[in-house]
Amino acid sequence: MTGTLYGVGVGPGDPELMTLKAHRLIRSAPVIAYPAPDSGNSFARAIAAEAISAGAEEIPMIVPMHAARFPAQEVYADAATQIALHLEAGRDVVCLCEGDPFFFGSFMYLHRRLAERFPVEVVPGVSSLGACAAALGRPLTARNDVLTVLPGPLPDTELRAGIKAAEAIAIMKVGRHLGRIRALIGAMGLMASSGYVARASLGDQTVLPLSEAPATAPYFSMILIYKGGDPWLT
Amino acid sequence: MTGTLYGVGVGPGDPELMTLKAHRLIRSAPVIAYPAPDSGNSFARAIAAEAISAGAEEIPMIVPMHAARFPAQEVYADAATQIALHLEAGRDVVCLCEGDPFFFGSFMYLHRRLAERFPVEVVPGVSSLGACAAALGRPLTARNDVLTVLPGPLPDTELRAGIKAAEAIAIMKVGRHLGRIRALIGAMGLMASSGYVARASLGDQTVLPLSEAPATAPYFSMILIYKGGDPWLT
Numbered sequence: 001m002t003g004t005l006y007g008v009g010v011g012p013g014d015p016e017l018m019t020l021k022a023h024r025l026i027r028s029a030p031v032i033a034y035p036a037p038d039s040g041n042s043f044a045r046a047i048a049a050e051a052i053s054a055g056a057e058e059i060p061m062i063v064p065m066h067a068a069r070f071p072a073q074e075v076y077a078d079a080a081t082q083i084a085l086h087l088e089a090g091r092d093v094v095c096l097c098e099g100d101p102f103f104f105g106s107f108m109y110l111h112r113r114l115a116e117r118f119p120v121e122v123v124p125g126v127s128s129l130g131a132c133a134a135a136l137g138r139p140l141t142a143r144n145d146v147l148t149v150l151p152g153p154l155p156d157t158e159l160r161a162g163i164k165a166a167e168a169i170a171i172m173k174v175g176r177h178l179g180r181i182r183a184l185i186g187a188m189g190l191m192a193s194s195g196y197v198a199r200a201s202l203g204d205q206t207v208l209p210l211s212e213a214p215a216t217a218p219y220f221s222m223i224l225i226y227k228g229g230d231p232w233l234t
Numbered sequence: 235m236t237g238t239l240y241g242v243g244v245g246p247g248d249p250e251l252m253t254l255k256a257h258r259l260i261r262s263a264p265v266i267a268y269p270a271p272d273s274g275n276s277f278a279r280a281i282a283a284e285a286i287s288a289g290a291e292e293i294p295m296i297v298p299m300h301a302a303r304f305p306a307q308e309v310y311a312d313a314a315t316q317i318a319l320h321l322e323a324g325r326d327v328v329c330l331c332e333g334d335p336f337f338f339g340s341f342m343y344l345h346r347r348l349a350e351r352f353p354v355e356v357v358p359g360v361s362s363l364g365a366c367a368a369a370l371g372r373p374l375t376a377r378n379d380v381l382t383v384l385p386g387p388l389p390d391t392e393l394r395a396g397i398k399a400a401e402a403i404a405i406m407k408v409g410r411h412l413g414r415i416r417a418l419i420g421a422m423g424l425m426a427s428s429g430y431v432a433r434a435s436l437g438d439q440t441v442l443p444l445s446e447a448p449a450t451a452p453y454f455s456m457i458l459i460y461k462g463g464d465p466w467l468t
Contacts, residue, residue: 009360009364011253012358014255015254016253016254016255016258017253017254017255017357017358018253018254019245019250019251019252019253019254019360020249020250020251020252020253020254020257021248021250021251023254024250100360100363100364100367100374101364101368102364102367102368102372102373102374102375103363103364103367103374103375104375104376104377104379105373108373108376111371111373115371120371121368122367122368122371123251123368124246124251124360124364124365124367124368124435125360125364126243126253126334126358126359126360127361127363127364129334129337129361130243130334130335130336130337130358130359130361131358133334133336133337133356133358134335134336134355134356134357134358137345137349137354137356138336139336139339139342139345140334140336140337141336141337141338141383142338142342143338143385144385144387144388145338145385146382146383146384146385146388146392146396147382147383148380148381148382148383148399148400149375149380149381149382149383150380151377151378151379151380153378154378154380158380161399162380162399162400165382165395165396165399166382166396201358
């Protein structure tokens with residue numbers, strides 16, 4: 001009997017936004033893997049920390065934040081090799097994933113390496129989309145809106161096209177692109193429809209109109225645009 | 235002291251995909267509100283059923299499925315009046331929301347009526363997006379993909395424009411539009427990149443290539459398109 005690899009979404013940051021299923025799997029996992037930066041703590045591990053059993057073996061996947069090539073595939077190749085040894089020995093492995101495993105997640109790099117050889121189950125999690133809308137107190141989408149999710153690192157031409165084509169827009173991974181994106185949104189006349197959220201659901205969450213956002217943003221920050229103004233008006 | 239209104243996402247269907255926070259709030263809620271069809275059971279209530287305390291007062295919001303005008307605002311107006319009485323009396327009210335409250339959810343109709351007068355907190359939930367990607371075993375989005383979410387009832391011209399402009403596409407609320415949407419996707423040459431999921435995360439979940447989807451689909455069904463073919467190839 002081989003073990004099962006679980007890709008488990010741990011949600012946007014507040015540990016209470018883990019699902020019951022994530023909590024159960026993490027508590028009973030003999031082996032826990034998670035992405036971690038080359039300096040500092042793993043965000044995914046921090047979210048799940050309370051649930052990890054003291055005896056669990058841990059496999060941090062150290063992903064260099066400033067690698068020449070993104071993603072650092074050799075990191076996932078090494079981790080997949082380690083994880084495969086546990087699975088072959090019949091031990092389940094839980095891989096902790098920020099937010100939802102398949103929504104801009106790095107879990108796919110393990111999935112592609114292991115899903116043909118071992119049972120793999122993905123446990124969806126609360127994504128930052130819902131957490132940011134909740135923080136803003138404003139619906140993300142209503143009725144028959146088109147929602148477009150744009151990664152902030154995209155060039156202005158692609159961001160502009162995406163923003164033009166939808167009623168509701170979420171721009172993820174804003175980070176160091178904040179100034180450029182804010183200028184673009186201003187030039188498009190959408191500043192008043194735009195909200196800024198950083199570190200949604202965490203104790204130091206920031207929620208502001210985009211016009212009042214700080215000059216620099218953390219990687220985990222998002223801009224939500226709702227063109228309809230008040231999405232509650234029918 | 236007035237009570238607080240909680241808009242609580244209960245996730246896509248599997249009760250274990252409720253968050254720890256949703257579970258805690260539902261268990262301790264003296265008053266529970268939820269949308270319900272005019273015949274049959276409330277899906278949101280069914281997901282949360284195990285957690286609802288025996289003594290809780292329940293406020294079903296009966297939404298006619300075939301109302302001449304959608305949404306039936308008088309239903310939410312009546313519910314808001316009932317809920318306001320509880321909040322004024324200092325009782326917290328938990329409103330159960332399928333998936334995530336602010337992702338195509340009807341909770342906004344209560345929020346708009348009550349958020350200026352009472353404390354309102356939105357608790358994000360696992361949306362069907364992540365649940366459908368998990369069911370398909372395929373990433374929803376990777377790296378710097380653009381994701382567009384399209385409601386199935388939109389006319390072909392709008393669906394076509396949305397599908398053309400993104401790498402990853404989720405078409406929600408497919409239901410009775412399945413045949414039309416499948417024909418459109420076929421005409422665009424994207425059939426091989428398209429998956430179909432109905433009732434994600436439930437015991438009777440259906441997961442199929444779109445080409446093999448049944449002739450009719452339930453309301454809670456989704457089509458996911460990933461143009462890159464294999465999103466795992468770098």
